[in-house]
Structures are given as structure tokens and as C-alpha cells.
Amino acid sequence: MSLTSFSPSWSDTTAMAAAARFLLRTAGSKASITNVNSCVHSKLGLTPLRVSPSCIPHAKTQKRHAAHFTFQPDPVSTKYGPMQKMNLFQSVTSALDNTLASDPTAVIFGEDVAFGGVFRCTVGLRDKYGKDRVFNTPLCEQGIVGFGIGLAVAGATAIAEIQFADYIFPAFDQIVNEAAKYRYRSGNLFDCGNLTIRAPWGCVGHGSLYHSQSPEAFFAHCPGIKVVIPRGPVQAKGLLLSCIADKNPCIFFEPKILYRAAVDQVPVEPYQIPLSQAEVLQEGSDVTLVAWGTQVHVIREVAAMAQEKLGVSCEVVDLQTILPWDTETVCKSVVKTGRLLISHEAPVTGGFAAEISSTVQEECFLNLEAPIARVCGRRTSWTSEFSISPPIRLNLILSQYMLTTEIARRLFRMH
Amino acid sequence: MAAFRVLRKFCGIRYNVICQNKGLNDFSRHFQYREFRINGVLCQQTLDSSTERPQFPGACADFVDRLEFIQPNVISGIPVYRVMNRQGQIINPSEDPQLPKEMVVNFYQKMTLLNTMDRILYESQRQGRISFYATNFGEEGTHIGSAAALDPNDLVFGQYREVGVLMYRGFPLELFMAQCHANADDLGKGRQMPVHYGSKDLNFVTISSTLATQIPQAAGAAYTMKRENSNRAVICYFGEGAASEGDAHAGFNFSATLECPIIFFCRNNGYAISTPTREQYRGDGIAARGPGYGIMTIRVDGNDVFAVYNATKEARRRAVTENQPFLIEAMTYRVGHHSTSDDSLAYRSVDEVNYWDKQDHPISRLRNYMTGRGWWGEEEEQAWRKESQEQVMQALEYAERQPKPQIELLFTDVYQELPPHLEKQKQAMWRHLKQYKEHYPLSIYEK
Ligand SMILES: Cc1ncc(C[n+]2csc(CCOP(=O)(O)OP(=O)(O)O)c2C)c(N)n1
Numbered sequence A: 001m002s003l004t005s006f007s008p009s010w011s012d013t014t015a016m017a018a019a020a021r022f023l024l025r026t027a028g029s030k031a032s033i034t035n036v037n038s039c040v041h042s043k044l045g046l047t048p049l050r051v052s053p054s055c056i057p058h059a060k061t062q063k064r065h066a067a068h069f070t071f072q073p074d075p076v077s078t079k080y081g082p083m084q085k086m087n088l089f090q091s092v093t094s095a096l097d098n099t100l101a102s103d104p105t106a107v108i109f110g111e112d113v114a115f116g117g118v119f120r121c122t123v124g125l126r127d128k129y130g131k132d133r134v135f136n137t138p139l140c141e142q143g144i145v146g147f148g149i150g151l152a153v154a155g156a157t158a159i160a161e162i163q164f165a166d167y168i169f170p171a172f173d174q175i176v177n178e179a180a181k182y183r184y185r186s187g188n189l190f191d192c193g194n195l196t197i198r199a200p201w202g203c204v205g206h207g208s209l210y211h212s213q214s215p216e217a218f219f220a221h222c223p224g225i226k227v228v229i230p231r232g233p234v235q236a237k238g239l240l241l242s243c244i245a246d247k248n249p250c251i252f253f254e255p256k257i258l259y260r261a262a263v264d265q266v267p268v269e270p271y272q273i274p275l276s277q278a279e280v281l282q283e284g285s286d287v288t289l290v291a292w293g294t295q296v297h298v299i300r301e302v303a304a305m306a307q308e309k310l311g312v313s314c315e316v317v318d319l320q321t322i323l324p325w326d327t328e329t330v331c332k333s334v335v336k337t338g339r340l341l342i343s344h345e346a347p348v349t350g351g352f353a354a355e356i357s358s359t360v361q362e363e364c365f366l367n368l369e370a371p372i373a374r375v376c377g378r379r380t381s382w383t384s385e386f387s388i389s390p391p392i393r394l395n396l397i398l399s400q401y402m403l404t405t406e407i408a409r410r411l412f413r414m415h
Numbered sequence B: 001m002a003a004f005r006v007l008r009k010f011c012g013i014r015y016n017v018i019c020q021n022k023g024l025n026d027f028s029r030h031f032q033y034r035e036f037r038i039n040g041v042l043c044q045q046t047l048d049s050s051t052e053r054p055q056f057p058g059a060c061a062d063f064v065d066r067l068e069f070i071q072p073n074v075i076s077g078i079p080v081y082r083v084m085n086r087q088g089q090i091i092n093p094s095e096d097p098q099l100p101k102e103m104v105v106n107f108y109q110k111m112t113l114l115n116t117m118d119r120i121l122y123e124s125q126r127q128g129r130i131s132f133y134a135t136n137f138g139e140e141g142t143h144i145g146s147a148a149a150l151d152p153n154d155l156v157f158g159q160y161r162e163v164g165v166l167m168y169r170g171f172p173l174e175l176f177m178a179q180c181h182a183n184a185d186d187l188g189k190g191r192q193m194p195v196h197y198g199s200k201d202l203n204f205v206t207i208s209s210t211l212a213t214q215i216p217q218a219a220g221a222a223y224t225m226k227r228e229n230s231n232r233a234v235i236c237y238f239g240e241g242a243a244s245e246g247d248a249h250a251g252f253n254f255s256a257t258l259e260c261p262i263i264f265f266c267r268n269n270g271y272a273i274s275t276p277t278r279e280q281y282r283g284d285g286i287a288a289r290g291p292g293y294g295i296m297t298i299r300v301d302g303n304d305v306f307a308v309y310n311a312t313k314e315a316r317r318r319a320v321t322e323n324q325p326f327l328i329e330a331m332t333y334r335v336g337h338h339s340t341s342d343d344s345l346a347y348r349s350v351d352e353v354n355y356w357d358k359q360d361h362p363i364s365r366l367r368n369y370m371t372g373r374g375w376w377g378e379e380e381e382q383a384w385r386k387e388s389q390e391q392v393m394q395a396l397e398y399a400e401r402q403p404k405p406q407i408e409l410l411f412t413d414v415y416q417e418l419p420p421h422l423e424k425q426k427q428a429m430w431r432h433l434k435q436y437k438e439h440y441p442l443s444i445y446e447k
């Protein structure tokens, strides 16, 4: 899993070569992986991220070129009353604000949350609701989760922030052995269902080994918790409020590359988006593409590219909840299309795509027209944008080109 | 009773949290905020280079001009507070809690009932009737002394060797037995190994096998209680071995910085399975760590039930009124093996065990005290032994006759609801069980 031991497998090498050919052919036609927004990686994510004026995209354009994809705002729906333009971190703040206002037992805590958090998700909440409700803890992740479990066991609504998903591992024991098993082991005498753990997640372009990881698969193996990942501001607020209301401990991973880059019209009032339900973002007939979080935006573009370049019609599914996941929606789609490609940023081995793949193979075997394809992170760790050789740079972003070539090669045997 | 040493001067900056009433539901009426205190060490608030005192934000201290390392004080050690000597005589009458006869007799009966239950369940495991057991021999004083000093509403987070606390609160023998036999009466639905008790009614959080995880959790629960202003405290028990876990550090530090009304109660019984304290830590026990966290601390003789009672009572009173954590290190000795999976003769001598069993046992010390007052004699002893033995045997035999919990309970409580994938697994299990029922002892489960 380290840079030095990186030895691409046969299929990796072929995939990369194919992707490289594709890149050469299409160079200059559209944003490529080299186009990772310099505004993002000029600010290391360790200090409060602030957008300098030159980084703020034109207010008029809805599309934002912040990364290796183009964020498509959610269609505006006025079903939940007045809307406001919010980026993803503001929609998280809005959900937390609604919760603190309506639930006097709710508290929010973690490293540096009192002044607003290093990603600004808790800005203004301490002043509005008091120091006893929005507070800093000592720098200790196992303490943050353990403390949160205790708060919840005693009846409070506990919203814990882990500063980066990469640093959730000191709390792994508290999550896996404690939070997840509290209700079961006590025969339902005690539970910590009122605990929600939020953590910034996923690649950001410059995050290197320890500010880029997507550890959802580690938690997907653990009965008793829920794991949820939104693709944009509208989903972030609705799903976070569902996690907070849900009577089971939830982990809510927030794609940190989207904190500023993704902007939607978001309802100001509280609303919930149901957990364990995937969303079909685009209907199609030839292949099902499944992703969650940031990668949803990549596969959306892949769908367009596959239509244009290959004449393939893609159905795009945002899984949204990793555990317990919506097998029904995914399987229904695969029964229709006969092909499935799953893509996530985390390493392919033992990644959540493996679980989806296995289930779909069991449920839809006779409907499958091609082997299920997983296009996921390489078997190395994430590395830094700077200081790396071009092939490893490919590791950073599972580009639209790579995915499209994989659809052609693996699912339709076109290459 | 002034046994607590003031470790630091605190200045209490008081402020009231403004209660936000916007959009609060009914709940808010019962929900008033306790005054929050910030413990600020006496440090200058503004930077001033004209004074010769250090200005660093991380500490409040003077400069010195001699190179000197701080010596850990393990030679004389933190003193051990006690009320009775080994013969059960009160040493300093002003420290005598002067508990009424019925209460002291109850202490004694609970300590000995626990002892009897331990002996019978230990034997029952040896005979293969239950799967596992861990006794509390020699530590009964720490359980009963602390449990008696608490309010019944105080929430207990325990390890696994504090059974006397639950017994003192009135957990019936039938339910102890039901848990150890994993039968249908077990409140935990037969899901855990023996001795992992829990009771919602008695405010005793279900035990987890994973050591020390309850320590930061207890701090969190205490924070909830502080915000509820409910005049409740939390007590958190753990062994000196568990105190080496990172979670112990987390719990101490969180409770101090977040000002939680909690009592950390460490049973230092000399061993963590086979590991002696010499290989567990090099400082002066667990008590020595308290000052490092800014926690009020005391070390007590855990075999002196009154010393434990006094210390817990005062710690509890102050924890609730001052919203701060207290640490009690109760020195005691694990007379039994670690558990039924252990034979302690492999790592300690019979003489050592005998010393504690015969010369310095909490039960005999309390009995001496009672005899000295004329509250307890041989006659009472014989009658109580017989009665307690019968009670335990009766409960045991009853538990053995009960069916096992319903098979369905395998799938409930994983989540609050039953998600589709578990429903599917359940259906698959039933299909299998119906088809191959002759291979499974289905009749032992409750229908
Ligand atoms: C995290 C963890 N590590 C190891 C164990 C195995 N284990 C069970 S009890 C024990 C010793 C605990 O000693 P101590 O805390 O002193 O409590 P005592 O048994 O003396 O009451 C160990 C190592 C465990 N249960 N949990």
C-alpha cells in the first residue's frame, strides 16, 4: 500500500495505457485531470479554507470548474419552502442550525468546531446557541466518539465532528465495538442511536496520503451503524438531517472537494432525504453506472461521454447510503441494462464496489451481459499532486476518460 | 473528611448560558441550564513583557534558574485514606460515617451474598453448567462502599468486576442467574458472555468486554447530566490494567476540560490477568495521574468499606455541585483467579493470596466492626449463611430450567428497525432450520 511498493497489475497497466491514449486523442478538448483547480491546491486544507476573490467563480454561471469534474446543481424544487443559494459546507451548517434550534438536547463538538471548524461547517453556531452546545474537545478522536456515545446513551442528540475521515481510525474501536453494538449487546436497554459522526471525506487534489481517504468500506463491514455520503448541498442537508433523526448511530462522510465547489438552491427549512435509498439520476438502457459522493459527478460526465463517443446509453445511480445499501434500486437497474460499472475513489481491493458486485452477481446473474466492472482507486495510497511521476498522478483521479474506456473495453469489448 | 488535597487553585469564572427558547418543544420546560463554570487557572489574561513571569499560553508557572528535573514521587507515595484499621476499629472518630445499624448490616449482607453467588457460579462453571465466570473475591468493599454513597439515579458505567454495585442497587439474583445462563429471562437477550450485566431501571449501563471504552462514554453521559441540571452524577469503574488504555486518557482529559460531574473509580487490585502493576505502570499508581489532568484525586483503602463510602460520598457531592471530575483509586487485591479461564498460581504465590484472603479482607474487617458494636454474632452469621446460600441455589436452579431466548432475537436490535437485508437473512435461516430441524436443538428456545 505504499508508494515504493507500487507495482501496477496487468489490468491496471492496460487500463492506464488505454486511458493515456484517450487523453492524447482528446487533449485540449475539455478539462482533464491536469485541470485540478489551482485555487484548491494553493491552500492546504489544514488551515481554515478561505476562497480568495479570484477563486470565486462568476456568480452568473451555475457550473463550477473546481476539480476534475463539473458540478451539476440539483434541479430546483420548491417542495420544502424558501430556498437559498448554499455551497455544501453552508448546507451542512444549515442542517446543524435547524437541529440546534429544534432540539434543546443537541450538542456539536470536535476539534476546532467552536470557532467554526477548519472547513467552516459550524460557523456562527456557538455564538447563536451557546458554548455548552457547540464546543471544542481535546485533540483525541477516540475521545470524541466515546464522549459522543455517552452523550447519546444519556439521552442527548450528539453530533461529533472528526476533522478528516483519514483520522477516524483512532475511533475505530469506539465505532465498531461500541456504537455499533450498544443496542444489540444490551438487549435494547441502552443505545446510542442519537449519535451522528460527521467527517470530511475523499480526494481534494492536493490532500496527499492523509487528507484524501475514503474509508467507507471499513465501516460497511460493521452491522449496527449507517454510513451515508451526499453528492451535493441539497443531499448533504437532507441526508444529514435524516442521520441526526435516525435512531441508529450514523457516519456521515462529506466530500470535502465539494464544500465550496458545489452550490445548489437549498431549502432553508429542515427536510429529510430517506436513508438506504439510492437515487437514479439519469435513466438509460445499456449500462448502469453506480457511484457516491464526488464520483457521482464524474460518472455523470462519463454517461454523456459514453453516449457521445460510444453511443452507449447509461443509467446513473447515486447510492447515497453505503450501509445498509439499497440493493433493490441497483439490481432493478441492472436487470434492465444488463451491465454494471461501479466506481469509487477508495482502493479497489475490498472496496465497497466488491460488495455491490457480489450482490448483483448473486441477484442478477442471468441478466448480466458482461462481467461487472469496478473502476476504483489503485492499490496504492493516495499521493500528492506535487512531487509525483505522471503515471501515479493518474491514481489521483479516476477520470471520465478512464471510465469511458473501461465501459468500452470491459462491458462492450470494443477495444 | 477533608481528605481531598487541593491540587491547583482554580478561579471560577462564572457565566450563565443564555437559554435559547426559539422553537423549543415541551421538553424545554423541563430543561433548565445549570450554571457553567470555567476553570481558569490563575494566569494573567493580558500579555505583559515587563513582568518576569512566563507568558506562554500553555502553562502558568514561574521561571527558575537551576536545571532540575521533576522527580516522580514513587518512594513515599500518595497516602491511602482509611477509616478502620485491619481489626475493624475506627482510627479517627471524626471520620466515622456513623452509619445506622441496618445500613451496615445491609452492607455486610450484600458483600457476603455477592461472595456466595460468586462461589456457586464459579463452581457451576467448573461443572460445565455455565460457559464462563469471573469472581469478585476480595473487592467487595470497593463495590458496596461506593454504591452506597451514590444516589440511585446516578448512572453507572462499569467494567465487569463491580457486580456488588448492581447487587446493592437491588438487581435480583434471578436476573444475575438469567444473564449467566443466557436464558429467556436475560434482559440482554442472551447475547453476551456471563457477567455482562445491565439494567436500565437501576441505571447500570450494560457491560462491554472491550476494556476502557466506557471511560470516555461516561464523561459524555456526565456532560448530558450537567446540561439537564438533573442533580445526577456518573460513576465510572475500571481496573488499573484498563487505565493503561488510550480511552482512559481520553476520558480523564475530556471530563476535566469539559467539566463533567463524574467520579472515576479505579479498582487497583494488583493484577490485570497475570500482569502485575510493576509491569503495568511506573508512576505512583493511577492516583498520580489525576493531578496531571487537573482532576481532584484521592487514594483509599478499598478493603475499608467506610473509607470507600466517605470518599465516594464527598466526591459525588462535589462533582455535582462543582461540575468537575473526581478520581478515586481504591487499593485492593484480586483474591480469585482472573476468571475461570485463568489459573493464577502460574504467576503468583499461594502465600500472597492467603495474606489478603486471611489477613486483610474487606468482609472480615466489616464483620469485626459489627462484632465490636454487638451488631452481629455467630448466630446471625450461621443463619445468614444458610439463607443466602439457599437464595442463590434457588435462583440458580430456576435459571437452569428456563428456555433459551427466542431464535428471532438473533436479528433484532442490530438496528432499531429490521432492514431488508437482515429480514432476508432471517428468512433464509428459517428455511434452513425448517428443512434440517433434526440437526438443531430447537426445543430449548422460547417460542
Ligand atoms: C481492549 C481489551 N484488551 C484486552 C482484553 C482482555 N482482558 C480482559 S480482562 C483483562 C485484564 C484487565 O485488568 P484490570 O483492568 O486490572 O481489571 P481486573 O481484571 O483486575 O479487575 C484483559 C487484558 C479486553 N477485554 N479488552
Ligand SMILES: [Mg+2]
Binding pocket: B239, B240, B241, B267, B268, B269, B270, B271, B272, B273
Ligand atoms: Mg486489575
